Amino acid sequence: MLKRAAKRLLPKAVLGPATACLSFYRRWSWIAQTRIKMGTPETLLHFGIAPGDDLLCTVVLRELTKRGHKKLWMMSKYSDLFENNTDADHIVPLDDRFKDYVSVMGKKWQFLEYSPIDKEKDMSLPPKRHIIAELCQRAGVQGEITVRPYFYLRDEEREKAAWARGAVAVQSSGLGGQMQMRNKQWFPERFQELVNQLNGNLKFVQVGSAGDPLLAGAADLRGKTKIRETAAVLANCRLFIGNVGFLMHLARAVECPSVIIFGGREAPWQSGYSCNVNLHSALPCSPCWLWNRCDYGRACMDMITVDGVIEAIKTQLEKPRGNLVIDTAVI
Numbered sequence: 001m002l003k004r005a006a007k008r009l010l011p012k013a014v015l016g017p018a019t020a021c022l023s024f025y026r027r028w029s030w031i032a033q034t035r036i037k038m039g040t041p042e043t044l045l046h047f048g049i050a051p052g053d054d055l056l057c058t059v060v061l062r063e064l065t066k067r068g069h070k071k072l073w074m075m076s077k078y079s080d081l082f083e084n085n086t087d088a089d090h091i092v093p094l095d096d097r098f099k100d101y102v103s104v105m106g107k108k109w110q111f112l113e114y115s116p117i118d119k120e121k122d123m124s125l126p127p128k129r130h131i132i133a134e135l136c137q138r139a140g141v142q143g144e145i146t147v148r149p150y151f152y153l154r155d156e157e158r159e160k161a162a163w164a165r166g167a168v169a170v171q172s173s174g175l176g177g178q179m180q181m182r183n184k185q186w187f188p189e190r191f192q193e194l195v196n197q198l199n200g201n202l203k204f205v206q207v208g209s210a211g212d213p214l215l216a217g218a219a220d221l222r223g224k225t226k227i228r229e230t231a232a233v234l235a236n237c238r239l240f241i242g243n244v245g246f247l248m249h250l251a252r253a254v255e256c257p258s259v260i261i262f263g264g265r266e267a268p269w270q271s272g273y274s275c276n277v278n279l280h281s282a283l284p285c286s287p288c289w290l291w292n293r294c295d296y297g298r299a300c301m302d303m304i305t306v307d308g309v310i311e312a313i314k315t316q317l318e319k320p321r322g323n324l325v326i327d328t329a330v331i
Helices: 002-009 012-038 051-066 096-104 131-138 155-160 188-198 227-236 246-253 306-317
Strands: 043-046 072-075 090-092 108-111 144-147 168-170 204-206 218-220 239-243 258-263 277-280 327-330
Touching: 012 096, 043 051, 043 096, 051 072, 051 131, 051 144, 051 246, 072 096, 096 108, 131 144, 155 227, 168 188, 188 306, 227 246, 239 246, 239 306, 246 258, 258 306, 277 306
Parallel strands: 043 072, 043 108, 072 090, 168 204, 168 239, 204 218, 239 258, 258 277
Antiparallel strands: 144 327
């Protein structure tokens, strides 16, 4: 309103300085209000726009807290990921003003990434260690870390999804996510064949985005559950089957064992968990970390058969359902 009034009342010669003055006032007013309402962090962490990336940051928060760091803030689009997580004092929205605020207050803003992106080559640069270790290292963590994300469900959330106990969750595609990577995708028709062969013995629940290919014979939850509801379903399920991506990490966070179809884009030691059965094609070109381009017709995915995935499922189902083995790494 003040800006519109300035345009009407002030000569054009002074409009620029007046607008700058108004912007300056708004900036410092926001900073003052933020300090009164929220205090000041020691460190503000920020990764990206995808939920899987931010879920992995729960490990960074945990490891920093274990080392005595306090007043940790996380900037994220997905506050649901951090409910009941005491390692972060505040979850703030994606807003560059928070970076300015931290700078003005003389505190630390830490951008996190595990792999720089080369858009011209349509790829991420292959990390030399597990991506969780990469994130922790960038945040200044040293020593031994646990390689697993954290997600805290309430008892009532678990109980609401109790109908899924004993079921097998499956995702037919990850292309509905924020970062589309065709080289991570197995074939929807093979997921369908998998369900067809096992449907008499297992109850399937399809999770994922609304646009994922529908799997006949599975209870359809595509696009119908929020993050926390999906997590509660996975926490009750006997097993998760899918590609590398957000739901792989979410399943690990809620102690749901998985069968993960890696193919060859990335290797399990770079992004997976040893508690899962990880189907990896160790071709000479792997791990390439290419997003969509492939000069070999995605042979690494093609060589993973339905029978091979069924054997992996049987292997996981033979194990008792309980807390999963925790991987560690040393930075």
